[in-house]
Amino acid sequence: MSEQQAGGPPIGGVGQRGLLNGWVLETDGLTKQFGQLTAVDNLSIRLQPGEVLGFLGPNGSGKSTTVGMILGLVRPTRGVVKIAGKANHEHPEVVSQTTGAIIENPAFYPYMSGRDNLKALAIAAGNVPDTRIDDLLKLVNMTERAGSKYKTYSLGMKQRLGIAATLVTDPAIVILDEPTNGLDPAGQREIRSIIPRLAEEGHAVLLASHMLHEVEQVSDRVAIIRRGKMLQEGRVGDLLASGGYIEISVAPNEVGAAAEALSRQPWVERVEAREAGLHVSAPADSGSAINRALVEAGIYAGQIATQRNTLEDLFLELTEPTESDAAGGEVQA
Ligand SMILES: Nc1ncnc2c1ncn2[C@@H]1O[C@H](COP(=O)(O)OP(=O)(O)OP(=O)(O)O)[C@@H](O)[C@H]1O
Ligand SMILES: [Mg+2]
Numbered sequence: 001m002s003e004q005q006a007g008g009p010p011i012g013g014v015g016q017r018g019l020l021n022g023w024v025l026e027t028d029g030l031t032k033q034f035g036q037l038t039a040v041d042n043l044s045i046r047l048q049p050g051e052v053l054g055f056l057g058p059n060g061s062g063k064s065t066t067v068g069m070i071l072g073l074v075r076p077t078r079g080v081v082k083i084a085g086k087a088n089h090e091h092p093e094v095v096s097q098t099t100g101a102i103i104e105n106p107a108f109y110p111y112m113s114g115r116d117n118l119k120a121l122a123i124a125a126g127n128v129p130d131t132r133i134d135d136l137l138k139l140v141n142m143t144e145r146a147g148s149k150y151k152t153y154s155l156g157m158k159q160r161l162g163i164a165a166t167l168v169t170d171p172a173i174v175i176l177d178e179p180t181n182g183l184d185p186a187g188q189r190e191i192r193s194i195i196p197r198l199a200e201e202g203h204a205v206l207l208a209s210h211m212l213h214e215v216e217q218v219s220d221r222v223a224i225i226r227r228g229k230m231l232q233e234g235r236v237g238d239l240l241a242s243g244g245y246i247e248i249s250v251a252p253n254e255v256g257a258a259a260e261a262l263s264r265q266p267w268v269e270r271v272e273a274r275e276a277g278l279h280v281s282a283p284a285d286s287g288s289a290i291n292r293a294l295v296e297a298g299i300y301a302g303q304i305a306t307q308r309n310t311l312e313d314l315f316l317e318l319t320e321p322t323e324s325d326a327a328g329g330e331v332q333a
Contacts, residue, residue, distance in 0.1 A: 100166030156187030
């Protein structure tokens with residue numbers, strides 16, 4: 001992750017995460033059937049401290065059901081959820097000890113201020129240092145409005161206070177299920193800026209979302225599911241490294257000759273002719289080699305630009321509805 005943002009408060013460690021190493025969350029063969037429907041199908045995901053795992057899938061693909069099983073709210077048909085090495089059905093206490101989650105609108109007292117709401121949660125949890133509330137308010141950019149009554153907050157402020165609330169007990173795992181739902185672009189951006197900071201502080205963050213650019217911007221790894229099944233999992237950079245291309249503009253009457261010249265280069269994997277240029281699959285740093293090969297063939301390119309694959313390209317490729325798909329599967333980029 002990037003360096004910690006300047007001015008951010010250090011988030012102290014009252015939680016259990018210092019005791020943990022390796023995977024803090026593991027699901028193994030997790031499956032949930034609702035009657036005939038297999039909502040989650042043999043899903044194995046892993047999460048370690050200090051990383052954001054983007055859990056991505058179209059509407060109805062089983063993200064919230066998976067989150068429900070992790071939190072012990074939905075009983076798996078098969079498979080197991082292990083939190084800090086313990087199966088959550090055998091050790092239900094491990095969930096509340098190690099996990100903070102926003103799954104719906106969190107319950108706050110409407111006539112109390114944001115700060116007092118957090119204080120109430122801290123008293124209920126016990127053992128929370130006083131300074132933590134102010135640190136958390138700062139983290140979620142709520143210091144200025146911390147004294148106002150909760151009921152006067154905008155949706156974005158409520159959501160930010162909700163994130164602060166999940167952090168009161170300093171949980172090892174933070175689960176955010178569609179945290180920017182219903183927020184305007186500025187509100188979405190504020191939430192997005194908070195997520196990497198949670199990982200920098202050592203939390204393991206599971207971010208379930210169908211918002212592709214949100215996930216791409218803040219995740220270290222992504223797990224992409226469709227109809228409850230894992231389609232692909234990996235580091236964002238690795239997943240996007242494959243599938244990019246280099247776009248070359250040449251005069252339309254030179255496209256053929258340029259394609260021929262580049263096809264002869266051993267480092268060029270594939271050449272696709274376009275109306276006014278070419279798309280070339282080759283190592284991302286081959287710009288000058290491409291230029292040289294073209295010049296040697298007497299062709300001068302107007303532009304040579306590396307086009308990175310986006311998570312959206314990958315996602316749409318992977319989750320493209322098949323004929324057996326029922327209606328739905330909407331995706332928001
Ligand atoms: N309690 C339930 N009873 C029956 N079917 C359910 C139940 N909960 C979820 N489902 C179904 O399971 C599937 C997965 O739902 P889920 O809410 O996990 O998807 P999701 O990926 O979170 O979707 P979204 O992006 O819309 O939040 C859907 O087809 C849903 O209708
Ligand atoms: Mg959901």
